[in-house]
Amino acid sequence: MYRSAILSLLATLLLAVSCNTTRPTVDPVQTTPAPVEEPAITETRDLDTMTVTPEANGTITEEEMEGTPEPTETRVAPRAIAFTRVNDLMHTKLEISFDWEQEMVIGKATLRLRPIFKPATEVTLDAKNFEFKSITSASGEPLEYSYGEDKQQVTIQLDKVYTRGKEFTVVIDYTAIPHDAGGAGEAITSDKGLFFINPRGEEGDKPRQIWTQGETENNSRWFPTIDKPNERTTQEIYVTVEDEYKTLSNGTLVSSTPAGDGMRTDYWKMDIPHAPYLFALIVGDFEIVEDEPWKGKPVNYYMEPKYADHAKAIFPHTREMLTFFSNLTGVEYPWPKYSQVVVRDYVSGAMENTTAVIFGEYMNGTARDLIDVDQNEKVVAHEMFHHWFGDYVTCESWSQLTLNEGFANYSEYLWMEKKYGQDAADYHLINEWQGYFGSVRNGEPHELIWYDYDDKEQMFDAHSYNKGGSVLHMLRSYVGDEAFFSSLNNYLEQNKLSAVEIDELRMAFEDTTGEDLSWFFEQWFHKAGHPQLSITTDYADGSVSLTVEQTQATDYNVPAVFRLPVDIAVYTNGTPEIHSVVIDQREQTFTFPVAAKPDVVIFDPTHQLLAEYDYEKSPEELAAQYRYAPAFLDRYSAVGRLSMLEGNDTLREEILTAALQDTFYAIRGTALQSLEAPTPVQLDLIREIARNDNHSQVRVTAIMLLTEAVDEQLPEIAAAAMEAQPYTVVAAGLQAMVATDADAAARAAEQLEAIDNASISGALAALYSETGALEKLPYLEQRLATTDGYEAISLYTAYQALLAKGASAQQTSGVAILKDLALDQSQSPWRRLAATKAISDLRNDLSTRVEEATEDADLNKLIMEMGNSLETIKATETNAELKSIYQQF
Template sequence: MQQLSLTGLLAALLLVVSCSTTRPAVATTPTPAETSDPTITETRNLDTLTVSPATNGEITEEEMEGTAPEEVPTTLPPRAIAFNRVHDLLHTKLEVSFDWEQEMVIGKATLRLKPIFRPSDELTLDAKNFTFRSITNGDGTPLEYAYDDDRQQVTIQLDRAYTRGQEYTVVLDYTATPAEGGGAGQAITSDKGLFFINPRGEEGDKPRQIWTQGETENNSRWFPTIDKPNERTTQELYVTVDDSYKTLSNGILVSSEPAGEGKRTDYWKMDLPHAPYLFALVVGEFEIVEDEPWNGIPVNYYMEPKFAPYATSVFPYTPEMLTFFSELTGVQYPWPKYSQVAVRDYVSGAMENTTAVIFGEFMNGTDRDLIDVDINEKIVAHEMFHHWFGDLVTCESWSQLTLNEGFANYSEYLWMEKQHGKDAADYHLLEEWQGYFSSVQNGAPHELIWYDVPDKEAMFDAHSYNKGGAVLHMLRHYVGDEAFFNSLQHYLERHKFSAVEIDELRMAFEDTTGEDLSWFFDQWFLRAGHPRLRITTDYADGSVSLTVQQIQSTDDNVPAVFKIPVSVDVYTNGTAERHDITIEQREQTFTFPADTDPDVVIFDPHHQLLAEYDYQKTGQELAAQYRYAPAFFDRYEAVGLIGRMEGVPELEDEILTAALQDTFYAIRGVAVQSLVDPTPVQLERVRNIARQDDRSQVRAAALDVLAQVGDEELAPIAREAMQARAYSVVAAGLQALVATDPDAATEAAGQLEDIDNPDISGALAQLYSESGDLSKLPFFEERLEGSDGYSAINLYTAYQSLLAQGQSADQTAGVSRLKEIALDQSQSPWRRLAATKAISDLRTTLSEQIEQLGEAGDLNKLILEMGTSLEAIKAAETNTDLQNIYEQF
């Protein structure tokens, strides 16, 4: 599953080159305190660190005196273990149809099982919100059963006791109503399992669809099963639908037969075993776009008709990835087809259902929408890699989820490295680190293998995903590429079609390398946290000294000392000498010979270590770092930090000027955003970027800078941008045109209103909110529920800004719309956040108006209503990230 974590995305957005009217700050470090000494701190989120350097986080003897004795526990700690299997589910045959009006599944399930070891005359199945018409054995003999409403399970008395190896069949005739139960989690915003979209045709032009979301244990809301990740079964599915609909499920479509009354029955068959949570079903009006078969297997895309011409842009590089991951792992893609579909109102980012991947509608777009948008290919890679790590080899319990999600997360790095180069891959890794570091600022760290997890849904966080992928990157660096990928091949081949735990991954690496790797797996998988390092360097008497202090708190099962094998590059006269060290103490000093005071010392030049650094560097050192150190991280950090320094204007001009022509777009973007008063040379380079950079986001950022500095050549550059293919550049051109030719901008805006693109909508929204043209309120209202991501924040902010200039009736109606969105837990978390923030901001603005204008009865009443609405929104919100953010409203 690809989660779209709000915390992670908010963190990542600080790093992404933006085309908005405001220029986001570089996120690698906090802004340094002003100092007369022109040094700057290299750090990753150490601004909240409170450990005293005098004690390095250790408790002193004085603090120990008088401490109350620790309470001795009297019970075992909670431990989430793998499901205790009694029966082996061998095969599942489903026959389903639907009552759209009542949102009901009408089904018949034929299950073939056998006891795993001990004899059994009783079978318990997960079946949430089911009504059974009958339960029989294979020959039709009725079986006694009892349904437990609390546990949402049915217990069946078999016709006799079966022993190990003896197969038996049960047949369940049932109806299920998924919509009647369920809740929400962080990554999966609803656990109904099966969803009817616009089932009664009441939502205008929205298409009618049915789709499923089984993870974690929610497929048992539409068919009875043993709904655990360590179960595995083959599958047949007969689904009867109106003939106008297409269906998609796991495996191969064997047949489609008329079923009378304008209906059709499709028969899907998956003859390789997989976990029940990976079963999928999609029903809707799709156009099926066939790609070239890959090694003889079908590859296709289920598209809403208007996006069918852009299928290979929506789901980019699919055949290439199948080849790449097969070759990389040494294990051929093992499944009988590969299908992808984007559905409406999806409750997560995407889901790796075996051979039938489901994505949210955010993936859809035209070629112009998707220029320079790499999120699509990352998510395609993520879900595809799950077909090895998650589908072929599956975590045995949700506590081991990183064995699925950590690998899928890391596939994004692997693909970016292969397709776009190491700079692009490392930029992605930096975003992943930032998402993880942000998450632990807002909550306690926990182990990757989280045995005392309070709820299985809590596993879907920046630990299982971001940290899991980062730890695999470290492991790859430590053992080397050949050993890493050979170990993965060994792991996959040994454990294919089975469930695994972390020790089996460790042993695969130990078998391959011959090395005991328990130290690595213990500290990174079974302990919490990461190193926080304070690094200092000095030069004296022909030696460079490097002192590393581990200053991480030891709360929450975080090691006091991490074992850290790492390299150090000492640059002298532009040339690096590499030294390999291993840090194994809380504080440790290393010395390296050097003929002269070095230009700069680079700690971890491979930039593979998941750690936060407090490492002070002078402007001269940062300049040397940009000039000589080749890695993306070093160049990106140097450009971002030197642009904030005081007292080094010559170095700042030199590095920013050079960085405007860097080979990697994100560094050019940071250089553009760092400019405050560009020199003539810099200004000319920014103009060239605005005209012709090969990355649209950087062009947009350059247009923004030219508008902010009032460049005399902006008008023709803005008009040229309005003709660009990338909508992000067109939007930035429109915003720039507002500053140079407002009448032309207004005329151009009217021609852009029909374009359904978040960048265009954002630019128009800003223009209309600043103009105060209340006739444009319907423009906003038509787009409120279609916007998502950070663009929703901009759109809703502009909407409330225009509302603030309107009449009381407009404001009351607008707040009502915003409240409805904010309260609806099926809405995107971004939309809920945007709506809540808009209400809060509007309340603040109207309160200020009252202070200026005096008593205003209607406004007072509306302000009070908004306060009540905000409290209701906070009480209804289920997303922890949003709950934390809402504390400021």
């Protein structure tokens, strides 16, 4: 499952969103270049962690404990409880139809099971909120059953005793009305299991759809099963729908048969067993776009008709990834097909249903919309890699979720590395670190293998995802590429089509490498937190010393001492000498001989270590770091920190000028954002970037800089931008044109209104808000319900700023629109946040006017109504992170 962008980023935006009215500078989803906001001469790294002890046996000596803080809290963690399996669910046959009006599933389930070990006289199935018409044996004999008042599980008495290995069948005729049970979490905002979208056709032109979301244990809201991750079953689904709709499910479409009265029955079959939470069923008006088969296996995309021509841009590089991941793991993609679909009002980011991946509508767009947007391919990679790690080999309990999500998270790094190179992969990695560190700063650290969570939905967080992927990256760095990927192959082959826990991954690595890796798995998977390091260097008498102190607090099961194998690069006259050391004490000093005073010392030059560290460097050292250290993070942080140093203008000019010509776009973008008074040489470089940079966001940043300065070449640059392909560049061109030719900008704006693109809408909203074009309120209101992500914050902010200039009736109507969006839990979290913030900002603006002006009864009434609306929104909101932000309003 892919956590939606807001879920990984909101933790770092809690204050920024409430205070800023412009788009934040750090936008890892849209890959907007961002400055490194660090103290001027203190290098700060944020890394994922668990704990490592200095000895393989997990002991710490008294000397090492000297000066170590006492733990303030110790968790008493019960052993993870995997579901105790009594009966093995071997096969599931479903016959399904729907009552759209009542949002009801009409089903018949034929389940074939057998006792695992002990003789069985009954079987208990998960079946949530069902009405049973009958439950019988395979021969049709009625079976007695009991169904609890909470309607969660049904216990069926079998017709006789079945001993180990003897199969039995139960046939269940039922109806189900899926509904929320209050068990949703941050990654999955509703636990209905099966969703009817616009079922009665009451929501305008929104398409009617049915789709499922089974993870964690919600598929048992629409069919009876043993709804646990350590269960595995083959399946058949016969689904009867109106002829106008297409269906998608796991496995192969065997047949489509007329069912009379304009209906059709599709028969889907999956011969390879997989977990019940991976069952999927999608119904809707889709156009099926067939790609070339991959090694004889169908690859297709279920598209809303308007996006059918853009399928390969929405789901980029799908076939190439199938080949890449097959080769990388040494296990050829094992499933019979690969299908992908975008649905409306999805309750998560994306879901790896076996062979039938579902995505939220944030993926949709035209090929032109998606220029330079790498989010889509990361999500495609994430869900595809699950077909090895999650679907083929499945975590046995939700405590072990990182065995699914950590690998899927790391697939994004692997793909970026393969497709775009080391810099792109490392830039992605630091954004993952930011997500993890932000979550820890706003919460509590916990173990990756987390046995004492309060609710299984808590597992879908930046630990299981971001930290899990980062820990795998460290493991790869430690054992080396050949051993890492050989171990993954070993793990997959040994555990295929089964459920696993973390020790099986450890043993696969130990079997492959011959090394006892219990120290690594103990500190990173079974302990919490990450190292926090204070680093200093000194040079004297022909040697350089580096001192490392571990400063992390030891509460929440965070180790006092992590064992950290790491390299140290000492650069002298531009040439590095690499020293490999092991940090295994609370404080250690390493000394290396050098021929002369080093230019700079780089700690962890490959930047694989998941840790935070403070490391003071002089401007000269930072300049040398940019000149000589090849890693992206060294260049990136040197540029960001040099720009904030006072004095040393010559060094700053040299490095920023070089950075404007860096080969990687994020560093060019950082340099642009770091400039205060460009030199003539830098100004020429900015103009060249504004005209021709191959990354649209960098080009936009350059155009905006020139717009703010009203550069003499701006008219020509603005005109060229208006003809560009990326809409983001066109939007920047419009803003530049406003500064040079307002009439031409107004004419261009009229033409741009026909374009359905968030960047264009945002630029138009800013223009109309600034000029007070109240007649454009209806245009902006049309865009409110379709704009998402950061663009929603910008659009809604501009909308409320324009509302503030309007009449009382316009304001009242606009607030009602915003309130409806904020209260609608089917809207994306970004829209709900943007709408709530817009109401709060408008209330603050109008309240200031009341204080400064004469009494206005209508205005006072509206202000009071907005206050009441905010309280209602706070009480209605289900997303925990949004509720936290809303306390600021």
